[in-house]
Amino acid sequence: MPSIDATRAPRIAVDAMGGDFGPRIVVPAAVEAAREGIAVALVGDEDHINRELADLNTAGLDITVVHASQVVEMDDKPADALRRKKDSSIQVACHLVKKGDADGVVSAGNSGASVACGMFILGRIKGVLRPALAGILPTEKNPVVLIDVGANVDSKPQHLAQFGLMADVFARYVLEMKDPSVGILSIGEEEGKGNAAVREAFDLLRESDLRFIGNVEGRDIFTGEVDIVVCDGFVGNVALKLSEGLAHSLSHILKDELKSSWLSKLGTLLSFRAFKRFKKVVDYAEYGGAPLLGLKDIVIVAHGKSNELAIINCIRMAATSVRNNANGHLVEGLAAHADLTGKPDKTAA
Amino acid sequence: MPSIDATRAPRIAVDAMGGDFGPRIVVPAAVEAAREGIAVALVGDEDHINRELADLNTAGLDITVVHASQVVEMDDKPADALRRKKDSSIQVACHLVKKGDADGVVSAGNSGASVACGMFILGRIKGVLRPALAGILPTEKNPVVLIDVGANVDSKPQHLAQFGLMADVFARYVLEMKDPSVGILSIGEEEGKGNAAVREAFDLLRESDLRFIGNVEGRDIFTGEVDIVVCDGFVGNVALKLSEGLAHSLSHILKDELKSSWLSKLGTLLSFRAFKRFKKVVDYAEYGGAPLLGLKDIVIVAHGKSNELAIINCIRMAATSVRNNANGHLVEGLAAHADLTGKPDKTAA
Structure with a gap:
């Protein structure tokens, strides 16, 4: 886990190619998040991203573009995406975080692939048995966190x-x-x-x-x-x-x-x-995405049908997770709950 | 399985004490079903049932009242209901069917108890591994049968x-x-x-x-x-x-x-x-209840909140199951699908 410098804005790597609408929705969402003071790295086809950026006012915003030559399709199997698409936007985004060039990842792409890349590239926090996707459901009162919504079966x-x-x-x-x-x-x-x-x-x-x-x-x-x-x-x-x-x-x-x-x-x-x-x-756009909890870094898996607001909310959630040191608190929580930790199993990272 | 005489009306044993509203709703529903030519045996507290019947025009209808001195409460455990409430309305209703005095059971009472009584008093059809509750969900097009909705876990x-x-x-x-x-x-x-x-x-x-x-x-x-x-x-x-x-x-x-x-x-x-x-x-009132499929006789488990229409629909469903010899067709189906039958396990009735 890279240590977080509280004096600088969190930088979120955003998979620009993800979701049903790709850069057309993701790029404007990232620009909007940048206007709120979040540093953004847009990952994906450079030309495509730059074309979308050209239409927007990005003066003074902390936005970088990181090229990735491949895209994980919605019907790619997660294991194939991991093995065969090393230069896919989701893998490149995860590696940015792993290197410490970004603090969290947001993707609306193939969610199985996002989960697999998060698990294998970033790894799980020591003591975490199984990372899990937390769905955040709006209700008329408080939101409800439903965990797990699909990272694990059995x-x-x-x-x-x-x-x-x-x-x-x-x-x-x-x-x-x-x-x-x-x-x-x-x-x-x-x-x-x-x-x-x-x-x-x-x-x-x-x-x-x-x-x-x-x-x-x-x-x-x-x-x-x-x-x-x-x-x-x-x-x-x-x-x-x-x-x-x-x-x-x-x-x-x-x-x-x-x-x-x-x-x-x-x-x-x-x-x-x-x-x-x-x-x-x-x-779902109100909360936008499901955080994959238990990884060494912040990963937010957005809904494939995400609109601009949903993506903005995912980037905000990633930034809040970084700013509030959610993972540091999870490490403390795990230490305080040895009863819920057990022995990491053989597949632990 | 008692053989069905196609020339007479099916007789349905209705647990008059079941559901959130008890005889006040169940008795008029049974009378309405009887008007449609279904013979009904109302099972429960005789005095209470007769009081409800007194307000209704039952002239010429085939309605009998069978006394049962006990009621399974909504919070009774199924095993306790089975063991300790031998004279409960649901058990008496199941025994009526077992003796051949009725062709099917409808109950809006404690659904765990109804399932347990159905399984243990009536028993399962040979070759059935696990009886299952089929929920019937209305949609804008056809209804959907969701099976199982709670009779089995794991x-x-x-x-x-x-x-x-x-x-x-x-x-x-x-x-x-x-x-x-x-x-x-x-x-x-x-x-x-x-x-x-x-x-x-x-x-x-x-x-x-x-x-x-x-x-x-x-x-x-x-x-x-x-x-x-x-x-x-x-x-x-x-x-x-x-x-x-x-x-x-x-x-x-x-x-x-x-x-x-x-x-x-x-x-x-x-x-x-x-x-x-x-x-x-x-x-749910449109279909009213969930048939417990795989038993030797027809059992329909109605929703605890059933209104009159829901109970009527359950009685209709039970009668249709009898008239159309649903269980006979299930026996044929099991014979034709040895691949889906396997060996009945140790707990088979």
């Missing part, structure tokens, strides 16, 4: 319990929550409900000094009554995508019906506030 | 594959779908994505003659593009409850905003059709 009890610890540190030092509550996702509220891994993780979390509130159910995720929800990455990924799909369907119905009404303009006016609240609940 | 690959077969038979003979498609819930569309059990179940399903379309993701559940989605009961239960919770939050926002508007009446008018479509997508 998680063991100790992995699950440690996800809770990593999310606790993230919630405190990046989301700036006070004393976040931690629940474990299960299929009944009472202790003893769930599958084998969840039942064992329940015991580990209860014995920890995290503010563990026990089992929570699917219906509790969006109430905003719990701050952190721990689950295996298979379950979390299904939950995340199901929420997106359902919210999308329901928003679509609402828009469709109000548009088709003969009083459409009035209807739109009337429903403006409902939409705004709807959007607050379902809009 | 399902093995062969269990998952057989869930697909059981749901296929149910979809054909009860929902009357033609050639339903089967997907397996995973965290990526491509083959090879998922956890260990899902990857193996993928191979089993691909080799079967079900119309297997491969992996589907959380976002695909509500599109109506796939008819049957196979998953472990832990994942399915989380998905079901998450959908309910999210739909509830979003409906609440919509109602709340439109009510608070100074043009509230007009707003309500405008949004009436949107609500109607919303409701169609998210309303």
